[in-house]
Every structure is written in structure tokens, then in C-alpha cells.
Amino acid sequence: MRKAANNRRGSGETSERPAGAIPALLPAGTGPAGAPGNDARARRPGVRVSRPRLALYHALLLGGLFGFWYLMTEPGLIPPFYFDDPTRAKFFFGQPLEVLKRIWIWFSSGSIYVHLGVTLIETVLAFVIGTVLGLLFGLWLALSPTASTLADPYIKAMNAMPRVILAPIFAVWFGLGITSKVVFGVTLVFFIVFFNVYQGVKEVSPVVLANARMLGASGKQLLRHVYLPSATSWVFSSLHTSIGLAFVGAVVGEYLGSAKGVGYLIHQAEGVFDIDTVFAGILVLTIFALILDFAVTRIENRLLVWRPGTAETESL
Amino acid sequence: MTSATEGTSAAKAATVRAPALALDRVTCIFASRERPGDRYTAVRDTTLSVEEGEFVSVVGPTGCGKSTLLNVAAGLLTPSAGGVRIQGEPLTGINRKAGYMFQAESLMPWRNALQNVLAGLEFAGVDVDQAGQRAHAWLSRVGLAGFEERYPHQLSGGMRKRVALAQMLILDPKILLMDEPFAALDVQTRQLMENELLELWSGDRKSVLFITHDLEEAIALSDRVIVLSAGPETHPIGEFVIDLPRPRDVNEIRMTPRFVEIHSDMWHAMKDEVLKGYAQSRKQ
Ligand SMILES: Nc1ncnc2c1ncn2[C@@H]1O[C@H](COP(=O)(O)OP(=O)(O)O)[C@@H](O)[C@H]1O
Ligand SMILES: [Mg+2]
Numbered sequence: 001m002r003k004a005a006n007n008r009r010g011s012g013e014t015s016e017r018p019a020g021a022i023p024a025l026l027p028a029g030t031g032p033a034g035a036p037g038n039d040a041r042a043r044r045p046g047v048r049v050s051r052p053r054l055a056l057y058h059a060l061l062l063g064g065l066f067g068f069w070y071l072m073t074e075p076g077l078i079p080p081f082y083f084d085d086p087t088r089a090k091f092f093f094g095q096p097l098e099v100l101k102r103i104w105i106w107f108s109s110g111s112i113y114v115h116l117g118v119t120l121i122e123t124v125l126a127f128v129i130g131t132v133l134g135l136l137f138g139l140w141l142a143l144s145p146t147a148s149t150l151a152d153p154y155i156k157a158m159n160a161m162p163r164v165i166l167a168p169i170f171a172v173w174f175g176l177g178i179t180s181k182v183v184f185g186v187t188l189v190f191f192i193v194f195f196n197v198y199q200g201v202k203e204v205s206p207v208v209l210a211n212a213r214m215l216g217a218s219g220k221q222l223l224r225h226v227y228l229p230s231a232t233s234w235v236f237s238s239l240h241t242s243i244g245l246a247f248v249g250a251v252v253g254e255y256l257g258s259a260k261g262v263g264y265l266i267h268q269a270e271g272v273f274d275i276d277t278v279f280a281g282i283l284v285l286t287i288f289a290l291i292l293d294f295a296v297t298r299i300e301n302r303l304l305v306w307r308p309g310t311a312e313t314e315s316l
Numbered sequence: 317m318t319s320a321t322e323g324t325s326a327a328k329a330a331t332v333r334a335p336a337l338a339l340d341r342v343t344c345i346f347a348s349r350e351r352p353g354d355r356y357t358a359v360r361d362t363t364l365s366v367e368e369g370e371f372v373s374v375v376g377p378t379g380c381g382k383s384t385l386l387n388v389a390a391g392l393l394t395p396s397a398g399g400v401r402i403q404g405e406p407l408t409g410i411n412r413k414a415g416y417m418f419q420a421e422s423l424m425p426w427r428n429a430l431q432n433v434l435a436g437l438e439f440a441g442v443d444v445d446q447a448g449q450r451a452h453a454w455l456s457r458v459g460l461a462g463f464e465e466r467y468p469h470q471l472s473g474g475m476r477k478r479v480a481l482a483q484m485l486i487l488d489p490k491i492l493l494m495d496e497p498f499a500a501l502d503v504q505t506r507q508l509m510e511n512e513l514l515e516l517w518s519g520d521r522k523s524v525l526f527i528t529h530d531l532e533e534a535i536a537l538s539d540r541v542i543v544l545s546a547g548p549e550t551h552p553i554g555e556f557v558i559d560l561p562r563p564r565d566v567n568e569i570r571m572t573p574r575f576v577e578i579h580s581d582m583w584h585a586m587k588d589e590v591l592k593g594y595a596q597s598r599k600q
Contacts, residue, residue, distance in 0.1 A: 210392050306425055306469070308467075
């Protein structure tokens with residue numbers, strides 16, 4: 001985890017008494033502050049394409065990819081150069097039009113919604129439970145040296161363990177319903193959040209802490225007003241990773257054994273070599289993941305207004 | 317009979333005149349970070365006091381142990397030997413009578429200016445509306461009306477120092493501990509803030525222990541200046557009463573002949589120590 005330097009630029013900042021100054025004219029954002037950096041929001045340097053143009057290029061690229069896919073898999077369109085049989089390519093790679101047709105049927109008949117709903121519920125539950133547990137344990141261990149030295153080797157071991165192998169065990173323990181997927185997702189999310197909170201608490205600025213104590217904060221108030229906000233910002237910086245992992249947990253769990261969910265659909269289709277449906281499922285999952293990620297970004301931007309991003313100046 | 321009466325009145329006078337803040341033979345030894353066996357004596361046998369309503373500055377080269385002394389006075393650091401008395405009472409734990417303005421950034425970055433200023437009242441359990449009103453008033457007093465909603469990263473360095481000042485003063489502490497509060501500011505902003513500090517201070521004459529490495533700042537602001545030796549084993553090497561008239565304008569007072577005289581006296585007293593400190597920093 002990267003962390004911006006704590007001390008701000010000192011010299012060279014002129015700040016006269018700002019009586020009646022127009023806020024919009026004052027440059028906001030003055031360099032790094034003691035909070036996790038977030039480069040995702042910063043515009044990449046050197047990118048000089050206007051927004052509509054960028055959207056156009058994205059669309060062209062996507063269209064190109066689908067066109068290439070179509071060209072290579074449509075039987076009889078180009079002479080076969082790798083497979084002997086012109087329908088072989090279609091068998092292995094599916095066909096974009098068929099894939100889109102599957103998706104269209106899923107959504108028009110409404111048969112996909114129950115599966116999407118199950119996957120969504122599993123993802124959200126795993127995410128919420130994993131985050132809350134990670135937050136509590138992270139705070140607890142970071143603030144209690146005895147507990148942390150005691151737990152340290154176990155935490156390290158559990159984190160190092162390839163946890164995907166747990167999924168079948170959870171299926172045995174908790175059955176093929178939602179629970180086993182949620183538990184699996186929780187084991188993935190927990191460690192991400194846990195380590196971030198632990199780090200966040202350890203790296204609370206000692207000066208901010210001492211200041212709060214001098215202002216009369218009790219132990220409980222320090223927890224609520226200093227440690228928790230500081231840790232929360234670290235949780236948020238790991239939010240994209242943890243929602244992604246919750247999603248992976250849900251889909252992998254479904255794939256390994258279930259009766260509902262998009263992962264289950266994909267598994268079913270694979271069983272009968274229906275590549276088009278497999279690709280349709282993957283496409284739906286991808287779009288779904290993008291929507292989740294977008295939602296997280298929105299929440300993040302609302303809750304972390306205090307975090308210095310790139311300097312925001314308004315043009316007049 | 318007469319002597320007995322004299323004795324009691326003297327005792328009474330002594331209790332009344334107990335200094336607001338007194339460090340008594342304070343020694344601070346740190347374990348060296350690079351070599352755990354080693355010890356570093358940052359401060360040794362330092363005794364100093366701030367009388368009720370007095371503005372005292374402590375000057376010393378960078379790294380000599382000024383912040384360490386202030387942390388001891390604040391109760392944030394327990395000295396290896398010696399003790400602290402607040403109005404005659406031995407200090408244990410955090411110094412509840414003191415407000416502290418830190419050298420480094422101390423505002424909570426997740427709170428806006430208003431929320432930062434009212435933090436102390438919130439911790440004390442003051443009603444939210446009332447705390448908000450008082451914080452508003454204090455922000456206006458330090459010239460930041462209209463900046464209530466700004467987060468620390470949206471304020472300039474000088475503005476953040478003003479917020480920190482309001483945050484400390486809103487609790488009306490009897491003793492102010494200030495650790496190079498304006499060191500990071502440019503010259504103009506710094507003089508502005510120094511004048512504002514003197515103006516605020518003249519209102520109710522709190523006891524101030526002001527740390528700086530800038531001799532001119534110390535003379536311009538203080539009633540008394542204590543000069544520290546270079547580290548290690550820092551201790552006071554001189555004490556100067558500043559008899560410049562008040563109210564003062566820190567910019568104008570620097571031009572007066574008396575100021576120049578005091579400054580050159582002190583500079584001569586300090587020169588050897590400064591050179592010693594410089595030589596030591598060169599060695600490292
Ligand atoms: N917690 C600590 N552990 C070890 N050494 C310390 C610690 N705090 C301060 N020191 C040392 O004590 C000396 C004085 O530090 P400080 O009081 O911050 O100096 P100043 O404020 O005068 O610049 C420095 O040499 C510093 O390295
Ligand atoms: Mg210091």
C-alpha cells in the first residue's frame with residue numbers, strides 16, 4: 001500500500017486574511033496529505049483525447065473486437081486455415097451473434113433475473129460481512145499489542161493459504177445454497193479489509209492522535225473520531241478489490257456446486273459444450289462487475305470528500 | 317509573633333504566586349533507534365517556569381529537544397527524571413489545563429474546518445448546536461468566516477494554522493503550549509499571525525510557553541526568552557527578560573534600537589552554542 005507523505009509543503013504558501021474572497025477563485029487542494037492516495041481519480045498524464053472522442057474510440061475498439069470474432073468463427077466466410085472443418089472454430093470459440101441472442105433471450109424471457117439476483121445477494125452479503133469482520137478484527141488487533149502478537153502467525157498462515165481450495169469444503173459444510181458461497185466470499189474479502197484496517201490504524205498520524213488527546217478525547221472517543229475514520233479511508237481504498245473478490249467468491253462457489261446463479265448457468269452450459277452460452281454468461285458477469293465497480297466509485301466519492309484528490313480548480 | 321505572621325503571609329504569597337507551569341529538573345533519555353543498546357540524552361536537568369499571564373519563549377537550535385520539553389509540559393511524554401507542576405500541583409497524565417499547538421499538521425483531515433474547531437467541545441459533551449455556534453464565532457475571530465465547510469487539504473498552510481489556533485483557543489485553556497507554530501509559513505503570513513496571536517493573547521493574558529528556533533520571533537513576542545544549548549544533554553544556558561513595551565507590532569518593533577540591542581546581546585550569548593550545534597550536525 002502506498003501512502004502519501006505526511007508533511008505538507010510549508011514555505012511559499014501565501015495566505016493573506018481571506019476576507020470576502022470568492023471561494024471558487026482560490027486554488028483548492030494543496031499537495032499531499034496524510035491519507036491513502038487514490039490515483040484512479042487522477043487523469044492520466046499525457047492523455048489528450050476529449051471525452052466524446054474517447055467514447056467513440058472505445059466503441060470502435062469494441063466493434064472491431066466483435067467484428068474480428070465474427071469473421072474468424074462464421075463458417076464459410078474465410079477459408080479454414082487452422083481447423084480442417086469450417087465449423088470447428090465456431091465450436092471452440094462460439095459466435096458473437098449467437099452469444100448476443102442468448103443474452104437477449106435471457107433478459108426478454110426474464111429467466112436470467114433469478115440467477116443474477118442470487119449472484120448479487122451472495123456478492124453483497126460476502127462483501128458486507130467480510131468488510132465488517134475485517135474492520136472489527138483490524139481495529140481490535142491493531143489496538144491490542146498482546147492480541148496482535150498472539151494472532152500474527154495464524155493470520156499470516158491463513159492469508160498465505162490458497163483459499164480457493166476451501167470452496168468445496170464449504171459446499172460440504174454449508175450445503176449447495178447461498179451460505180457456502182457467502183462464507184467463501186467472506187474468507188476472500190476479510191483479509192483484504194483486515195490488512196488495510198490494521199495498516200490504517202498503525203499509520204494514524206501520531207500528531208493528529210496527540211492533538212485529539214490534548215483536546216480531551218477519551219479512549220473511546222479516540223477510537224470513534226480518530227482510529228475509525230482513518231481506518232475507514234483505508235477500507236475504501238481496498239473497496240474495489242474486495243467487491244471484486246466477493247464477486248469472484250460467489251461465481252466460483254456457484255461454479256463448483258449450486259442450483260442457481262450465473263456461475264451455475266456457465267457450469268451447466270459447459271457440461272453440454274454450449275460455448276455460446278458460456279460466453280454469454282461471461283459477458284453478463286463482466287457487465288455486472290463493471291456496474292458494481294461503478295456503484296462503489298460513486299459511494300467512495302460521496303463518503304471521502306475530505307480526501308485530497310487531484311487539485312480541483314473550476315474554470316470560469 | 318511578627319516573624320510568625322510574616323512567615324504565613326510569605327507562605328500565602330508563595331502559594332498564590334506558584335507559576336502556571338514549572339518544569340523541575342527534567343531529564344529525557346531516549347533509546348537510540350539505530351542501535352537499541354545506546355541511549356540518547358536529549359534533555360538534561362532542565363528547570364524552567366512560566367508565571368501566570370507570562371509569555372515565555374524557548375529558543376534553541378533545531379533538534380536540541382524543544383519539542384521534547386513541550387511534550388513533557390503537555391503530559392504527552394513522561395520524563396526519565398524530574399517532574400512538572402501546574403499551578404503548584406504535580407502533573408500526572410495529560411495536562412488538562414493546557415492547549416497545544418503542534419509543529420506538524422495536527423488537524424483531523426476527515427473533518428472540515430468547523431468540525432475541527434468544535435472537536436474539543438464535542439469531546440467534552442457540549443450540545444452540538446451550541447458547539448457549532450461557538451466554533452463559527454471562533455473561525456470568524458481567526459479570519460476564516462466562510463471557510464467552515466473546507467477540509468484541511470482545501471486550505472492553505474496559513475489557514476490550517478488559524479484553524480489549529482481556533483481549535484485550541486475554543487477550549488479556553490489557561491496555558492498555551494505552542495511548538496514552532498508559524499515556522500512553516502512565509503514571512504508575511506507569519507508576521508500577520510504573530511500579531512493576531514499577540515492581540516488574542518492581550519485579551520485575557522494566558523500563560524504561554526512558545527517554542528521557536530527564530531530568535532527575532534522570540535524577542536518580538538515574549539516577556540522572557542530562555543535559550544537552550546545544542547543537544548545532546550540540552551539545558552538552558554541563558555535567560556533574558558524582554559522589556560519592550562506592549563502592545564507591540566512585531567514588524568515595527570524589530571526596527572527599534574532596544575530590540576536591536578537585546579538581539580545582539582542574546583546573539584553573542586548564543587553564538588558559541590550555535591556553532592557547536594552546527595559542528596555536531598556537520599559531523600553526522
Ligand atoms: N521518540 C524518540 N525516540 C528517540 N529519539 C528521539 C525521540 N524524540 C526525540 N528524539 C531525539 O531527541 C532530540 C530532540 O528532538 P526534538 O525535541 O524533536 O527537537 P526540536 O524540537 O528541538 O527540533 C533529537 O535528537 C531527536 O532525534
Ligand atoms: Mg521540534
